[in-house]
Amino acid sequence: MFRDLQEIKTIDTKITQLPPIVYNTSLIVGCINMPSARVADTGATAISFSYLPPYHVYSFNFQMFGHVELVGNYRVYKGILEQGFGKAGFGDDADRGANVKFVLYKEREGLRYLPSFAIGFEDFYGSQRFKSFYVAATKTFLNPSIELTLGWGKGRLKGFYGTMSWTPFRHFDVSIFNETSILLEYDAYNYRSHQYEHPKGRDVSFPVNIGISFNVFDLLQLKVSTLRGKELAAQASLTYNFGTSKGIFPKTQNPNFYTAPVNVEPLGYLREEKDFAKEIAIALCSQGLPLYKIYLQYNEKGEKTLWMKIANSRYRLEHELKERIQFLLSSLMPNNIYSTVVVVESDGIPTQAYFFLTSSLKKFLSQKISEEELSVLSPMVEALDEPDVFDRTLLYRRRKDTWMLTLRPRLLTFFGSTTGKIKYSIGFVGGPEGYLFDSIYYKCQGAYNISSSMSTVGDRDVYNTSQLPMVRSDSLKYLSSQTLQLEQLYLQKGYNLSKGWYARWGLGYFEQAYGGVSLEMLYYPVSSNFAFGIEGAGVLKRNYRGLGFTTKVKKYNIDTTYQYVHFLGYQYFFDLYYQYAPWNVDCKVSLGSFLARDKGVSFELSRYYPSGMRFSIWYTITTAKDMVNGKRYNDKGIAFYIPFDLFLKKSSRTMLGYAMSEWLRDVGARSATGKRLYPTINIERQRFQNR
Numbered sequence: 001m002f003r004d005l006q007e008i009k010t011i012d013t014k015i016t017q018l019p020p021i022v023y024n025t026s027l028i029v030g031c032i033n034m035p036s037a038r039v040a041d042t043g044a045t046a047i048s049f050s051y052l053p054p055y056h057v058y059s060f061n062f063q064m065f066g067h068v069e070l071v072g073n074y075r076v077y078k079g080i081l082e083q084g085f086g087k088a089g090f091g092d093d094a095d096r097g098a099n100v101k102f103v104l105y106k107e108r109e110g111l112r113y114l115p116s117f118a119i120g121f122e123d124f125y126g127s128q129r130f131k132s133f134y135v136a137a138t139k140t141f142l143n144p145s146i147e148l149t150l151g152w153g154k155g156r157l158k159g160f161y162g163t164m165s166w167t168p169f170r171h172f173d174v175s176i177f178n179e180t181s182i183l184l185e186y187d188a189y190n191y192r193s194h195q196y197e198h199p200k201g202r203d204v205s206f207p208v209n210i211g212i213s214f215n216v217f218d219l220l221q222l223k224v225s226t227l228r229g230k231e232l233a234a235q236a237s238l239t240y241n242f243g244t245s246k247g248i249f250p251k252t253q254n255p256n257f258y259t260a261p262v263n264v265e266p267l268g269y270l271r272e273e274k275d276f277a278k279e280i281a282i283a284l285c286s287q288g289l290p291l292y293k294i295y296l297q298y299n300e301k302g303e304k305t306l307w308m309k310i311a312n313s314r315y316r317l318e319h320e321l322k323e324r325i326q327f328l329l330s331s332l333m334p335n336n337i338y339s340t341v342v343v344v345e346s347d348g349i350p351t352q353a354y355f356f357l358t359s360s361l362k363k364f365l366s367q368k369i370s371e372e373e374l375s376v377l378s379p380m381v382e383a384l385d386e387p388d389v390f391d392r393t394l395l396y397r398r399r400k401d402t403w404m405l406t407l408r409p410r411l412l413t414f415f416g417s418t419t420g421k422i423k424y425s426i427g428f429v430g431g432p433e434g435y436l437f438d439s440i441y442y443k444c445q446g447a448y449n450i451s452s453s454m455s456t457v458g459d460r461d462v463y464n465t466s467q468l469p470m471v472r473s474d475s476l477k478y479l480s481s482q483t484l485q486l487e488q489l490y491l492q493k494g495y496n497l498s499k500g501w502y503a504r505w506g507l508g509y510f511e512q513a514y515g516g517v518s519l520e521m522l523y524y525p526v527s528s529n530f531a532f533g534i535e536g537a538g539v540l541k542r543n544y545r546g547l548g549f550t551t552k553v554k555k556y557n558i559d560t561t562y563q564y565v566h567f568l569g570y571q572y573f574f575d576l577y578y579q580y581a582p583w584n585v586d587c588k589v590s591l592g593s594f595l596a597r598d599k600g601v602s603f604e605l606s607r608y609y610p611s612g613m614r615f616s617i618w619y620t621i622t623t624a625k626d627m628v629n630g631k632r633y634n635d636k637g638i639a640f641y642i643p644f645d646l647f648l649k650k651s652s653r654t655m656l657g658y659a660m661s662e663w664l665r666d667v668g669a670r671s672a673t674g675k676r677l678y679p680t681i682n683i684e685r686q687r688f689q690n691r
Helices: 002-016 086-090 275-288 317-331 357-364 372-379 677-685
Strands: 044-052 055-065 068-081 092-105 116-122 130-142 145-153 159-166 181-186 208-216 220-227 232-242 291-298 304-311 339-348 349-357 393-397 404-417 418-435 441-452 483-498 501-510 516-523 530-542 552-556 561-567 569-580 585-593 599-608 613-623 634-645 655-661
Touching: 086 418, 116 569, 159 339, 208 339, 208 418, 275 291, 275 317, 275 393, 317 339, 317 357, 317 372, 339 357, 349 357, 349 483, 349 677, 404 655, 516 569, 516 655, 516 677, 530 677, 569 677
Parallel strands: 304 339
Antiparallel strands: 044 055, 044 232, 055 068, 068 092, 092 116, 116 130, 130 145, 145 159, 159 181, 181 208, 208 220, 220 232, 291 304, 291 393, 339 349, 404 418, 418 441, 441 483, 483 501, 501 516, 516 530, 530 569, 552 561, 569 585, 585 599, 599 613, 613 634, 634 655
């Protein structure tokens, strides 16, 4: 047995102890400048700054899937003014680029001696100044710790290239040394002849680059190297796997699973019904799960059953919520109760329920079945309606909170203004939220910008003036002030109509720019990966200051003169959703009418991760003819959401989000309408596959 265990350990070491990941100057996994066929772990995120004379390169890398690497670059031409507005404030010329790598085969996935194979596209979207296509093969050797790559490219990356990374101190005990790599590569970038190259970057004395890379605590990668035989380059990269992280701090402030005291005394003279209800309510509250109601009723055989409703305002992971319920009920459920239904409510909507047989809870308590077996025997079901008023006894009732205060930081950024490359707004958002009359949800959110550079930004794209009504491209006007602003103040009520049907209505200020009324209906059964729904809203444009509305919006003409046109906003959509659980992927298609009266379809692909992080890509095609750089523009962008509790010592459902579209335009624009049904329900039901 020990020989077998030792052999397994040796095999695992050969599989997992690969040379460290090295990011190239574009933040693509590679060597110094050249890419390799390797990628980071799923969910890994990295940002970097590269001093790459005569460029400065800011980059973002995200490993969306195990075989797909996404990278964005912002490259600044140092010393070369932007042609149109450099002297007016924009400064040095800059270029945005998007890169993607597809790994066709990963080393050690099957055949022992086969290297990793990948194809990639550099700067494949946008101005494409540095466009390249490449194929690469990478082989790693554990002893010695060497990584070799052979590749071929077309475009700026022209012809064959090769790289070598050697980590000589891989087995040292000092961490700063065991991930120090010596780098060598043949650089195949066509510096001399590429038409978009910086004039000072065309001179090449020697096409071989030499460098060294340091990894500090698996968070910071520092790299220095030669460049073109003429310059020294440097790079600093911060990396962290937000997708699989369990948090920077352990969740020491979370309550332990309930295990004691154990009381399974039957309901009767020795254990009165009201006492039992209070006991359950206190225990659930200690778990961070407020109990709203408990009803006692009898089934068709005359057996006692329970119906209870709880709210989940703390835990993001469905399995953790269910585990806490299982441990608690198995320790406190009276022996003469036949079954229990626990309805889970989120944002005022009963999203699902769990059905427990007391006999199964007893077996779990006596350790005759495992936690996994109990979970199978207690399935998720549709949220059942409250028992009939003539067939129930109310044991406990608690009203929903009318006041909960939240506060969080916010960072907003915009790229490409004629008065500067990056515009920002840093501040806080927060305010009260809760329930009125125990059923109507309200949210009041204010915002204060501590620092903002938005005041110098206009509302017209000088190069590509849009002729659409300005329903979204004037958003920066709402952010230019450093005063306290009311961004949201709305009411919403959700309904579970049974058999998988849900509905909601909303009324009020939904966001900075719009307020109005919204309706939505959704069909989303518990057992289904599909869902579909319809939604619509009528909205008015808010003034840039204060609480008033306007029915006039600006619209530019072809000659860049403008006029104010009458505007009453409306939007309506048919939504189709699909969740592919094996890949932890959500897909959404929306077909309908957008705020600028353009009609079309929007596609969204989202990947969610065990940590709770979510990364999304969207693309919208509409009838609007909005031209950008001589091409018809379709709205597109990325968004990601990071759980706030990654930085806390306790669980929280608050998310920190960031979204960025390619251009801030009016095509495909839609207003927020409150808390939408599908995300509310889907997050409560999500189960994660570790792949």
